Amino acid sequence: MNRIIKIIFLDILKNKIILAYTLILAILSWSSFGLEDNSAKGLLTILNIILFTVPLVSILFATIYLYNSAEFIELLLSQPIKRKKIWLSLFLGLSLAMVLAFFIGAGIPLLINAPDSVGIMMLVIGCLITLVFVALAFLSSILTRDKAKGIGIAIMGWLYFALLFDGIILYLLFQFSDYPIEKAMIVVTAFSPIDLARIQILLHLDVSAMMGYTGAIFKDFFGTSLGLLLSFSLLCLWIIIPFFISLIKFKNKDL
Amino acid sequence: MIEIKNIYKKFGKLEVLNDINLSFKKGECIALIGPNGCGKTTLIKSILGMVIPSKGDILFNEKSILKEFKYREQIGYMPQIGRYPDYMTVGQIIEMIKKIRNSNQVLDEDLVHAFELEKIVDKQMRTLSGGTTQKVSATLAFLFNPEVLILDEPTAGLDPLASEILKEKIIKEKEKGKLILITSHLLSELDDLITQIIYMQDGTVHFHQSIADLLESTNEQKISKAIAKILKNKSNEQNH
Numbered sequence: 056m057n058r059i060i061k062i063i064f065l066d067i068l069k070n071k072i073i074l075a076y077t078l079i080l081a082i083l084s085w086s087s088f089g090l091e092d093n094s095a096k097g098l099l100t101i102l103n104i105i106l107f108t109v110p111l112v113s114i115l116f117a118t119i120y121l122y123n124s125a126e127f128i129e130l131l132l133s134q135p136i137k138r139k140k141i142w143l144s145l146f147l148g149l150s151l152a153m154v155l156a157f158f159i160g161a162g163i164p165l166l167i168n169a170p171d172s173v174g175i176m177m178l179v180i181g182c183l184i185t186l187v188f189v190a191l192a193f194l195s196s197i198l199t200r201d202k203a204k205g206i207g208i209a210i211m212g213w214l215y216f217a218l219l220f221d222g223i224i225l226y227l228l229f230q231f232s233d234y235p236i237e238k239a240m241i242v243v244t245a246f247s248p249i250d251l252a253r254i255q256i257l258l259h260l261d262v263s264a265m266m267g268y269t270g271a272i273f274k275d276f277f278g279t280s281l282g283l284l285l286s287f288s289l290l291c292l293w294i295i296i297p298f299f300i301s302l303i304k305f306k307n308k309d310l
Numbered sequence: 311m312i313e314i315k316n317i318y319k320k321f322g323k324l325e326v327l328n329d330i331n332l333s334f335k336k337g338e339c340i341a342l343i344g345p346n347g348c349g350k351t352t353l354i355k356s357i358l359g360m361v362i363p364s365k366g367d368i369l370f371n372e373k374s375i376l377k378e379f380k381y382r383e384q385i386g387y388m389p390q391i392g393r394y395p396d397y398m399t400v401g402q403i404i405e406m407i408k409k410i411r412n413s414n415q416v417l418d419e420d421l422v423h424a425f426e427l428e429k430i431v432d433k434q435m436r437t438l439s440g441g442t443t444q445k446v447s448a449t450l451a452f453l454f455n456p457e458v459l460i461l462d463e464p465t466a467g468l469d470p471l472a473s474e475i476l477k478e479k480i481i482k483e484k485e486k487g488k489l490i491l492i493t494s495h496l497l498s499e500l501d502d503l504i505t506q507i508i509y510m511q512d513g514t515v516h517f518h519q520s521i522a523d524l525l526e527s528t529n530e531q532k533i534s535k536a537i538a539k540i541l542k543n544k545s546n547e548q549n550h
Contacts, residue, residue, distance in 0.1 A: 126393035
């Protein structure tokens with residue numbers, strides 16, 4: 056297993072896109088922390104990076120990488136290696152590279168400028184979000200043989216989680232504002248990894264005071280250690296379930 | 311050594327393999343022939359576990375290969391069109407496969423020298439011509455001294471010199487008692503290689519005979535003519 060992960064990991068590190076991604080993350084984080092003495096604005100910038108840039112880059116890069124390694128996968132399949140091992144190694148290699156890029160680009164400035172629970176929380180959530188979207192990339196690339204279609208599915212997935220899902224929630228909130236749906240909203244957030252990350256981070260920032268009644272309900276729930284545990288395990292499920300489905304599909308794929 | 315039992319494979323509605331039953335033994339050199347799209351490559355890929363049959367079983371040394379992978383250590387496979395990561399060099403590909411196999415067996419580097427791959431170790435795979443890629447594929451297939459060699463159109467795309475080198479290598483391995491499975495369209499090339507022949511059409515096996523039987527029953531000297539005769543007789547029967 057380690058040998059294949061190493062080959063993939065080194066191959067990705069040679070890729071210039073991943074270097075550019077690290078560099079852009081670093082520039083954004085350092086400059087936003089450098090603008091003011093207060094680290095709050097820097098944290099908000101990194102929050103937006105975690106919620107938009109990280110998912111987009113993770114899912115797109117991973118999907119394209121998987122399509123481009125079709126030949127590599129074919130070559131490995133004719134060798135005495137388990138299919139599960141090939142797929143898992145690809146996942147671990149890609150995840151490791153993406154998490155490393157995030158850690159160097161955004162994690163280090165975070166730890167230096169905001170070395171408290173909020174900073175560490177953001178670092179962990181950023182890593183988890185990276186893994187979630189790499190897993191979703193595995194799912195979207197196994198669904199179709201057509202590269203253009205696969206990348207299309209990946210972009211749609213990102214659009215849905217990053218933008219559309221929020222729109223749908225807002226719509227629901229306004230439509231059912233006469234009803235006590237706050238508790239139901241907590242359940243609904245579990246269906247989007249980005250919202251889970253957003254709420255978890257916002258609750259730890261001072262701005263959570265501005266979230267109103269719903270915010271108070273969220274704080275009641277996600278603010279407790281049980282809620283924290285639950286939202287982290289939900290994020291982990293968002294990694295495991297898509298990857299597991301893709302693994303089953305890969306095991307039965309004809310090449 | 312390899313037994314194929316009632317294999318069926320469907321791609322969507324298309325039936326590619328239809329109730330195939332075959333068995334191959336050690337020391338045999340078998341040619342798998344038939345028109346384009348008759349299921350040769352699918353059959354080969356089923357043996358390699360790259361295509362998963364819809365029904366049926368394949369036994370390798372009396373053990374089912376479904377959901378297995380270890381048995382592939384004993385197979386060298388040369389694909390029809392070798393596809394390799396574009397930006398890796400020839401040397402890197404060979405090194406990578408060595409690392410992945412991690413075998414402590416003595417490597418068979420005859421073909422590396424015969425094809426003079428040392429001269430192109432630093433070339434990237436995407437810059438290679440089709441024939442040179444085939445040379446790399448052939449080298450990789452023979453590298454680990456496998457018990458079974460599966461060669462899909464081995465000489466297509468190779469220049470006469472290289473294809474002669476490869477043929478000599480195949481004969482050498484055959485004499486060591488290995489099982490060799492070749493698909494090809496060039497029947498004339500197979501004359502001095504093979505001991506058995508399988509003719510496939512529309513996903514079924516038409517006949518599986520030893521060369522001696524085939525030549526005797528048709529009174530011909532050459533494999534190509536013998537097969538042409540059989541096919542002619544068959545089509546005559548169908549017309550009447």
